[in-house]
Every structure is written in C-alpha cells, then in structure tokens.
Amino acid sequence: MESGTESRGDAPTAITDSKKRYRAGVLKYRQMGYWEPDYQPKATDTVCLFRITPQDGVDPVEAAAAVAGESSTATWTVVWTDRLTACDSYRAKAFRVEPVPNNPGQYFAWVAYDICLFEEGSIANMTASLIGNVFSFKPLKAARLEDIQVPPAYVKTFKGPPTGLIVERERLDKFGRPLLGATTKPKLGLSARNYGRVIYEGLKGGLDFMKDDENINSQPFMHWRDRFLYVMDAVNKASAATGEVKGSYLNITAGTVEDMYERAEFAKELGSVIVMIDLVIGWSSIQSMSNWARRNDMILHLHRAGHGTYTRQKNHGVSFRVIAKWLRLAGVDHMHAGTAVGKLEGDPLTVQGYYNVCRDSFTKQDLTRGIFFDQDWCDLKKVMPVASGGIHAGQMHQLLDLFGDDVCLQFGGGTIGHPAGIQAGAVANRVALEAMVKARNEGVDIRTEGPEVLRKAARFCTPLQQALDTWGDISFNYTPTDSSDFLPTAAVAH
Amino acid sequence: MMTNPTGRITQGQFSFLPELTDAEITLQIEYGLKRGYAWSVEYTDDPHPRNTYWEMFGMPMFDLKDAAGVLMELQNCRKTFPHHYIRLMAFDSTRGIESIAMSFIVNRPEKEPGFVLERQETRGRSMRYTIRSYAADRPEGERGNGKA
Numbered sequence: 001m002e003s004g005t006e007s008r009g010d011a012p013t014a015i016t017d018s019k020k021r022y023r024a025g026v027l028k029y030r031q032m033g034y035w036e037p038d039y040q041p042k043a044t045d046t047v048c049l050f051r052i053t054p055q056d057g058v059d060p061v062e063a064a065a066a067v068a069g070e071s072s073t074a075t076w077t078v079v080w081t082d083r084l085t086a087c088d089s090y091r092a093k094a095f096r097v098e099p100v101p102n103n104p105g106q107y108f109a110w111v112a113y114d115i116c117l118f119e120e121g122s123i124a125n126m127t128a129s130l131i132g133n134v135f136s137f138k139p140l141k142a143a144r145l146e147d148i149q150v151p152p153a154y155v156k157t158f159k160g161p162p163t164g165l166i167v168e169r170e171r172l173d174k175f176g177r178p179l180l181g182a183t184t185k186p187k188l189g190l191s192a193r194n195y196g197r198v199i200y201e202g203l204k205g206g207l208d209f210m211k212d213d214e215n216i217n218s219q220p221f222m223h224w225r226d227r228f229l230y231v232m233d234a235v236n237k238a239s240a241a242t243g244e245v246k247g248s249y250l251n252i253t254a255g256t257v258e259d260m261y262e263r264a265e266f267a268k269e270l271g272s273v274i275v276m277i278d279l280v281i282g283w284s285s286i287q288s289m290s291n292w293a294r295r296n297d298m299i300l301h302l303h304r305a306g307h308g309t310y311t312r313q314k315n316h317g318v319s320f321r322v323i324a325k326w327l328r329l330a331g332v333d334h335m336h337a338g339t340a341v342g343k344l345e346g347d348p349l350t351v352q353g354y355y356n357v358c359r360d361s362f363t364k365q366d367l368t369r370g371i372f373f374d375q376d377w378c379d380l381k382k383v384m385p386v387a388s389g390g391i392h393a394g395q396m397h398q399l400l401d402l403f404g405d406d407v408c409l410q411f412g413g414g415t416i417g418h419p420a421g422i423q424a425g426a427v428a429n430r431v432a433l434e435a436m437v438k439a440r441n442e443g444v445d446i447r448t449e450g451p452e453v454l455r456k457a458a459r460f461c462t463p464l465q466q467a468l469d470t471w472g473d474i475s476f477n478y479t480p481t482d483s484s485d486f487l488p489t490a491a492v493a494h
Numbered sequence: 495m496m497t498n499p500t501g502r503i504t505q506g507q508f509s510f511l512p513e514l515t516d517a518e519i520t521l522q523i524e525y526g527l528k529r530g531y532a533w534s535v536e537y538t539d540d541p542h543p544r545n546t547y548w549e550m551f552g553m554p555m556f557d558l559k560d561a562a563g564v565l566m567e568l569q570n571c572r573k574t575f576p577h578h579y580i581r582l583m584a585f586d587s588t589r590g591i592e593s594i595a596m597s598f599i600v601n602r603p604e605k606e607p608g609f610v611l612e613r614q615e616t617r618g619r620s621m622r623y624t625i626r627s628y629a630a631d632r633p634e635g636e637r638g639n640g641k642a
Contacts, residue, residue: 169593173597241497243504243505424499434511437507441525461510
C-alpha cells in the first residue's frame with residue numbers, strides 16, 4: 001500500500017517509512033503503530049481485553065488501535081516530538097480483534113502494554129492509562145475493560161493484602177468453615193448506644209463479625225468516636241461471653257485521608273482487630289490505608305460501594321474481575337464480591353470468577369467464569385471474599401456449594417430481622433452453617449440434600465426453624481445483566 | 495455456666511451442634527485425610543480466646559492415614575485429660591496455605607466457667623479491656639478443670 005509517490009493513504013498497518021510517518025497531519029491509529037497483528041506479548045507486558053462498540057462506520061481494527069493509542073501515547077495528530085523517544089516501546093499494541101459472540105456491533109480487542117508505562121506499585125497510575133481518556137473517546141460508542149493480565153514483574157511491585165485470609169484465620173482462631181457476619185441495620189439513624197446493642201446481640205448469638213454499613217461514617221445521629229467506643233464494648237463483652245475472638249468492621253471512611261488515619265488509630269487503641277474502608281475513597285487512599293493496616297496488625301475490610309456504576313453493564317465500564325485484581329494488588333484483606341443468590345446483581349459463574357481472583361495462588365484462564373487470562377499471583381496474600389446482601393439461612397447449602405469455606409457470609413436482615421430477636425437470628429445462621437459444613441464433610445450432596453440438612457438441624461434448633469419459616473421461600477431470581485458472553489472454545493483462547 | 499445461647503465455649507467448627515459421636519468424628523477425620531491433611535490432638539485447661547498454643551498430645555500425625563488411629567490418639571488423650579478441653583486439628587501443608595484447615599472441640603470439662611471481662615477506665619471515655627479465664631484463677635496443674 002505504501003508505494004511510490006503515494007501519500008500516506010489508507011495503509012492498514014504501521015507506516016514504517018519515518019518521513020511519511022512523521023509528516024505533520026492526521027493519521028489513522030493503526031498507521032501510527034498501535035495495531036500489530038503479529039505482536040507476541042512479552043512476559044513483562046500487561047495485556048488487557050477490551051470490549052468495544054465502535055461508532056457506525058468505524059472499522060473495528062481501527063477502533064482497537066485507537067484504544068491502544070488513547071490508553072498509551074497517542075494524541076489526535078502526529079507530533080514530531082515522538083522522535084525524541086523510543087516511541088515504539090511506549091505505544092500500546094492492539095494485536096487481536098474478534099466479534100463478541102451473539103452481540104452484533106461489539107468486538108473484543110486485545111491490547112499489550114510495556115512494563116515501563118506504569119509506575120511501580122501504583123494502581124492510580126495504571127488506571128489513569130487503562131481507563132483514562134480512552135473511555136470518553138468519541139469514535140467508540142462504548143468500551144469495557146473485561147479482563148487484565150498483570151505480569152509477575154509488575155505484580156511484585158505491590159505488597160498486596162496486609163493480612164490475607166490465612167493469617168486472618170489464625171488471628172481469629174477460626175478454621176474449616178466460612179466466617180459469619182452481619183451488617184448492622186438500620187444502616188442510618190441508630191444512636192451509638194443502640195448501635196452497640198445490635199453488635200453485642202449478634203456476636204454473642206454466634207456471629208464472628210458485625211459490620212458498619214458503607215455509609216456509616218460520622219453523621220449527626222452518631223459521631224464516629226461514640227460508635228467506636230460502644231461497639232468495642234460490645235465486641236469485648238461478646239468475646240468474654242463466648243470464648244471466641246470477635247470483631248466489628250469499624251468504617252474509618254472519612255472526608256480526608258488524615259481523618260481516616262485518626263479514626264484508624266482510635267480503632268487500634270480500643271483493640272479492634274479490623275477496620276473498614278469504602279471503594280469510593282479511591283485507589284491512592286486504599287493503598288495508604290493498606291500500608292497503615294500492615295504497620296498496625298489490622299485486617300482491612302473493603303466495601304465495594306459505587307462499583308455498580310461502572311461494573312454492571314456489559315457494554316461499558318470495567319468488569320468487577322478487573323477491580324478485584326486491582327484491589328488484591330492494592331492490598332485489602334476482605335472485599336465484597338457478590339452472593340449470586342442474594343438481592344444484588346451477579347451471575348453465579350461470573351461471581352465464582354471474582355472469588356477465584358481473590359483466593360487463587362494462580363488463576364487459570366476460565367472462559368465460562370469470565371476469566372480470559374492466566375494470572376500468577378506470585379505469592380501475594382489471598383483476599384477473603386465477602387458475600388453480603390439479601391442472603392439468609394435457608395440458602396446455606398447454595399452458598400457453601402458455590403463458594404466453599406473461604407468466604408465471609410453476611411446475613412444482615414437475615415440476622416437482625418429474625419422474629420425471636422438478634423441473638424436467635426445469629427444462632428440460626430451459625431447452626432445452619434455448622435450443620436451444612438458437617439454434612440458436606442460427611443459426604444452428603446448438599447446441592448440436592450441441603451434443604452433436608454437444614455430441616456434436620458431445625459429439629460434441635462428452634463431459631464433455625466423460625467428462620468426457615470420466615471424466609472425459606474425468599475429468592476431473588478432475576479436475569480443477570482453481567483454474564484459471560486464467551487463460548488468456551490479454542491477460538492477465544494489467548 | 496456461660497450465658498451465650500449454647501451455654502459453653504463456642505470455639506471450633508461445630509460448637510453449635512450436639513456433641514459429635516465418635517462415629518461422626520471419624521467421618522470428619524476421614525474427610526481431612528482424603529484432602530491430605532495431618533491430624534493432631536491438643537488439650538488445655540485455659541481456653542482463653544487468645545491462648546493459641548494448647549498443649550500438643552504428641553506430634554501431628556503426618557504419616558497416619560487411618561482414621562481409627564487418629565481416633566485412638568483422641569481416646570488416649572481423653573483418658574489422660576478427661577476434664578480438659580481437647581480439640582482435633584487438621585493441618586494443610588499446601589504451599590500458600592501451610593496452616594490449620596479444620597479445628598473442632600471433642601472434649602470439654604463438665605462445667606465451663608467461662609471468662610470475666612475486666613474494664614479499666616483510662617483516658618476520657620476510653621476503656622482498656624482484659625478477658626480473663628476463671629479456669630486460670632488457680633495455678634497451672636491444680637485447676638482440676640470443671641470438676642469442683
């Protein structure tokens with residue numbers, strides 16, 4: 001195509017003649033070097049899979065090249081100053097484009113990034129490139145970052161979870177079963193004294209953890225110091241009453257990082273084993289609080305408040321599996337990762353994919369669970385996934401079957417709304433959990449016989465019977481909006 | 495008598511269920527063995543929630559693949575320390591885990607006196623909390639746990 005006296009024209013791939021390449025003016029992205037169909041990603045490259053919806057008439061390969069360009073070095077026109085740099089290595093390279101099965105107009109685009117594009121140990125820097133300007137780029141109607149493969153060399157620039165689920169279990173002395181928690185309800189309005197009552201009842205009844213909700217910070221009805229004082233009295237009293245280590249996630253989210261440090265210090269001073277932050281505080285704040293938690297022997301719980309604004313729709317945003325990978329790198333010990341059976345969005349296989357990202361030593365490509373890439377976690381600690389939102393004791397067999405032992409199951413309404421009171425609600429959940437773990441270990445197929453296991457346990461546990469009578473039939477069966485679009489065929493394999 | 499809904503210490507996997515029979519314990523041991531765990535028996539007269547190191551009743555049984563053998567060790571421990579807390583623990587040596595995978599109480603004193611929460615008023619409204627085992631009120635070796 002690039003022949004004779006022709007101008008730069010419609011070359012479908014990179015223009016190699018430097019004079020032509022750097023003449024002032026506008027070029028197609030694929031002519032600028034952002035499309036390299038023969039490119040083999042290096043072991044140190046980050047590889048991203050985007051789902052893109054080009055505007056009508058925009059060629060999908062050109063759109064993929066534009067994504068590579070706009071998420072790395074490109075601007076809209078040729079600049080001669082590129083020639084002062086080893087510009088080819090700074091260009092991200094789109095190297096593969098394929099139509100999304102059963103979704104006309106959408107394409108998967110694979111893009112590789114050189115390791116020198118991202119600052120060591122900075123999710124903020126990585127995200128500023130990968131989900132920065134590119135997501136507002138006009139030639140695309142929509143774009144979604146579906147998955148990411150982070151090379152070991154970059155993984156090792158992060159410290160990861162400050163505690164990790166193995167050490168968390170050792171500190172709490174709780175093994176061989178999911179952890180059990182509940183979010184204090186109502187989420188807003190309780191005074192600190194009343195709030196502590198809910199904590200005490202839940203923990204004494206048998207829960208391991210209670211939890212502040214994401215929007216409990218320091219409002220007029222309950223100042224944070226008051227909350228911390230009453231909650232820690234409840235935690236310690238319940239611990240003495242049961243002989244177990246107990247905790248309550250004290251939400252230290254605040255308007256400034258300085259305020260968060262102050263709240264974290266007070267939580268530590270009062271002997272809390274865990275503090276909590278919200279995803280909305282931002283990546284740099286998350287990494288700062290992770291460092292603090294590491295210095296202070298603290299478990300760090302993360303509530304993923306806000307994620308649904310960009311993770312839920314399949315055609316635009318960032319998949320939660322990518323957010324989960326970034327959170328593991330950034331360093332949290334707990335993260336909310338979905339319930340599949342509860343009130344909030346989540347296709348069961350897709351949700352299992354998030355759990356695997358949290359807990360695997362090495363995550364293998366698993367297209368039915370939406371995992372496109374192998375990911376070596378290089379001994380980074382494991383995150384305890386948290387299932388929270390509209391789940392109850394009657395679903396215990398499904399939850400244990402879907403998620404296994406390494407999960408924190410949180411029954412907020414399902415504890416506090418129990419007809420015989422909060423302690424009874426906690427007993428019902430703990431008995432259901434222990435009975436189900438015991439039955440599974442004995443070889444019972446809990447998928448089919450789970451309801452019978454619960455009914456049997458309810459014969460010696462009235463609170464469980466009451467829970468089953470109240471919620472046994474409640475389910476949230478809606479079609480998930482975010483499920484895997486892949487057919488597990490070799491064609492999609494990378 | 496403790497005042498929580500079970501009336502007893504709720505450490506371990508199965509404290510909220512009726513006492514496991516030896517046949518039920520055997521099924522749990524077999525589950526662990528199938529997964530490659532090593533079982534061990536530990537006992538204590540001080541079940542403080544942060545008393546990590548209970549006494550080992552022998553070494554972890556790394557090479558024992560027979561549930562009956564593990565149960566026999568447990569029975570020996572029960573005979574030697576009938577009034578102590580005894581727990582079975584399964585260890586998983588898989589890289590990246592290298593920790594306890596199962597843990598449940600299989601023997602308790604007849605009476606479980608529980609704990610007192612001591613509050614020490616400090617600065618302002620802050621409180622310093624200490625949990626103390628009633629069982630530890632007497633010297634080690636003279637506790638005769640739960641008998642008196």
